Amino acid sequence: MSTLLKVDDLRVWFETPAGTIKAVDGVNLTLNRGEIVGLVGESGSGKSITGFSIIGLLDPPGRIAGGQIAFDGTDLTGLDSESLRQLRGRRIAMIFQDPMMTLNPVLSIGTQMIETVLTHRKVSRAEARQRASAALGRVGIPSPDERLNAYPHEFSGGMRQRVAIAMALLHEPDLIIADEPTTALDVTIQAQILSVVQDLVAEMGMGLIWISHDLGVVAGLANRIAVMYAGRIVEEGAVDDVLDHPRHPYTQGLIASTPMANQRGEPLRQIPGMAPRPLNRPEGCAFRPRCAYATDACLAEPDETHGTARRWRCFHPLGLGQ
Amino acid sequence: MMAVLTADTLTARALKGVLDSPKATVALSVCILLVLAAVLAPVIAPQNPYDLMQIDLFDSKLPPMSRGYSGMLYILGTDTQGRDMLSAMLYGLRTSLAVGLTAGVLAMALGTMLGLIAAYMGGRVDALIMRFVDLMLGLPTILVALMILVVFGQGTGKVILALIFVQWAYFARTVRATAMVEAEKDYVVAARCLGISPARILFAHLLPNCLPTLIVIGSIQVANAIAAEATLSFLGIGLPITEPSLGLLIANGYQVLLAGIYWMSVYPGLLLLVLVFAINVLGDRLRLVLNPRLAA
Numbered sequence: 001m002s003t004l005l006k007v008d009d010l011r012v013w014f015e016t017p018a019g020t021i022k023a024v025d026g027v028n029l030t031l032n033r034g035e036i037v038g039l040v041g042e043s044g045s046g047k048s049i050t051g052f053s054i055i056g057l058l059d060p061p062g063r064i065a066g067g068q069i070a071f072d073g074t075d076l077t078g079l080d081s082e083s084l085r086q087l088r089g090r091r092i093a094m095i096f097q098d099p100m101m102t103l104n105p106v107l108s109i110g111t112q113m114i115e116t117v118l119t120h121r122k123v124s125r126a127e128a129r130q131r132a133s134a135a136l137g138r139v140g141i142p143s144p145d146e147r148l149n150a151y152p153h154e155f156s157g158g159m160r161q162r163v164a165i166a167m168a169l170l171h172e173p174d175l176i177i178a179d180e181p182t183t184a185l186d187v188t189i190q191a192q193i194l195s196v197v198q199d200l201v202a203e204m205g206m207g208l209i210w211i212s213h214d215l216g217v218v219a220g221l222a223n224r225i226a227v228m229y230a231g232r233i234v235e236e237g238a239v240d241d242v243l244d245h246p247r248h249p250y251t252q253g254l255i256a257s258t259p260m261a262n263q264r265g266e267p268l269r270q271i272p273g274m275a276p277r278p279l280n281r282p283e284g285c286a287f288r289p290r291c292a293y294a295t296d297a298c299l300a301e302p303d304e305t306h307g308t309a310r311r312w313r314c315f316h317p318l319g320l321g322q
Numbered sequence: 323m324m325a326v327l328t329a330d331t332l333t334a335r336a337l338k339g340v341l342d343s344p345k346a347t348v349a350l351s352v353c354i355l356l357v358l359a360a361v362l363a364p365v366i367a368p369q370n371p372y373d374l375m376q377i378d379l380f381d382s383k384l385p386p387m388s389r390g391y392s393g394m395l396y397i398l399g400t401d402t403q404g405r406d407m408l409s410a411m412l413y414g415l416r417t418s419l420a421v422g423l424t425a426g427v428l429a430m431a432l433g434t435m436l437g438l439i440a441a442y443m444g445g446r447v448d449a450l451i452m453r454f455v456d457l458m459l460g461l462p463t464i465l466v467a468l469m470i471l472v473v474f475g476q477g478t479g480k481v482i483l484a485l486i487f488v489q490w491a492y493f494a495r496t497v498r499a500t501a502m503v504e505a506e507k508d509y510v511v512a513a514r515c516l517g518i519s520p521a522r523i524l525f526a527h528l529l530p531n532c533l534p535t536l537i538v539i540g541s542i543q544v545a546n547a548i549a550a551e552a553t554l555s556f557l558g559i560g561l562p563i564t565e566p567s568l569g570l571l572i573a574n575g576y577q578v579l580l581a582g583i584y585w586m587s588v589y590p591g592l593l594l595l596v597l598v599f600a601i602n603v604l605g606d607r608l609r610l611v612l613n614p615r616l617a618a
Contacts, residue, residue: 086517088516089517094515096511098508101508102508102509102512104509104513104530104531115518119516120517
């Protein structure tokens with residue numbers, strides 16, 4: 001497997017009147033072709049910002065304050081906006097949470113898809129239409145030719161997300177960033193979408209970053225999992241390994257908080273305390289105030305361990321018999 | 323193809339919404355009727371009010387429903403020159419509508435363009451355009467139009483220019499606000515993620531989403547343009563006397579109103595009232611049915 005994306009020490013800062021918010025504070029992430037990485041964490045942990053940084057759509061006041069994003073050997077942080085635009089949609093695509101909102105309500109699906117094709121490829125309208133129809137067929141939309149004339153409101157939520165995925169797939173991108181794409185769907189539809197996505201990744205050999213807060217979805221879909229907390233990846237590894245043997249107390253807390261892991265009739269377990277406010281993160285390990293294992297050592301910043309398959313940022317990793 | 327499709331559904335939605343309301347249906351019928359009457363004025367008017375050969379000075383100031391020297395029936399009476407009021411009103415309506423529509427549509431084009439640019443460029447360009455909009459909106463419409471006409475002189479083209487000048491700001495402000503709201507929506511972010519160029523996002527994605535708003539203020543501003551033109555003509559600095567609009571007809575009749583010759587100003591006034599009222603009722607209904615927040 002070849003490396004497709006290598007994010008190295010990425011820092012994204014938002015300059016606000018109240019101070020600098022370090023939304024992403026030293027993220028390292030590697031993605032191979034044909035691989036699915038689940039990026040999980042609470043709201044505000046910086047996972048979506050990481051996604052937007054990779055695709056080059058950080059809006060001011062956000063800016064990349066440091067680090068590199070090497071995509072297929074090119075550092076994206078050094079590219080001008082026009083080169084980035086050329087990459088977007090063609091080699092890197094994004095799928096969003098709410099399919100109701102990501103399609104233009106007044107343009108037909110066909111118009112929007114043909115426009116996307118023509119943006120990056122010099123082909124005739126008829127050929128563009130052909131491609132659009134093929135893309136719809138690929139994500140399992142029946143009679144795609146007719147459906148091209150339909151407007152977004154004529155589709156159900158699940159179908160609309162399929163359309164959004166089809167649009168992302170139009171140019172067979174190398175990398176897809178999916179930002180909680182099944183959160184707004186009900187479970188049966190979610191399962192259908194997941195299986196469509198899984199098939200497509202296997203078939204086309206692209207890399208997929210699946211941003212989610214749903215451990216269950218990530219467990220079933222991803223090869224690897226990266227857990228984010230307060231702008232950093234606190235633990236990363238193969239899905240089964242991380243979920244069965246969490247090293248970071250935060251990961252353990254997340255797993256324990258899923259309703260399936262709880263005893264019937266018992267109150268649901270949760271991680272005590274609140275996620276730290278981005279302007280006022282604790283010194284050292286950001287999880288320290290909520291952590292049952294914290295000691296004075298945690299006042300210093302934990303470094304990332306340097307194993308390739310398995311990494312964590314903790315002074316007291318669990319399950320290592322310390 | 324896409325523009326046609328969009329327009330089709332939008333038109334269909336607008337038409338259905340109008341026909342669902344009896345009041346708006348009447349307003350629409352009145353508008354269509356008046357536009358037809360204006361367009362067909364040379365065909366349906368009893369006489370050509372501009373042709374002095376057809377006008378008999380002996381027939382001047384005849385009250386409605388009286389017969390003239392030549393036996394012609396003057397349904398709405400005649401003016402001081404012996405001109406048939408009905409014919410003069412039909413031709414006046416023609417002028418009023420032409421001036422109002424031209425000015426309204428051109429002001430819409432200019433205002434929309436500037437509003438979109440302001441919304442998209444942001445920063446200094448936005449500030450500059452919007453301060454100018456503030457300036458325009460802060461000044462009384464008629465006063466500015468008056469000043470322009472006083473400086474540049476009379477003439478149909480100049481009246482249209484003056485009306486565009488005082489009206490574009492309404493469109494610019496509304497379009498900017500709508501476009502800025504739309505630009506925040508996820509479909510714009512999604513379009514950016516697909517690498518669609520900024521110009522296309524602006525004109526192919528944002529503009530169609532501003533159309534409902536545009537149609538609504540467009541209709542109201544056309545009515546305003548017609549009323550403003552009438553005011554200017556009434557004050558004697560609008561259209562030239564050779565092409566009397568409704569406003570000029572009212573002004574002419576006004577001079578003899580106190581002498582009891584009411585028909586010369588009241589009938590053109592009523593026609594103007596009906597026209598502006600009908601367009602406003604229609605615009606109001608359109609606002610209701612095209613507002614995405616009120617639509618089901």
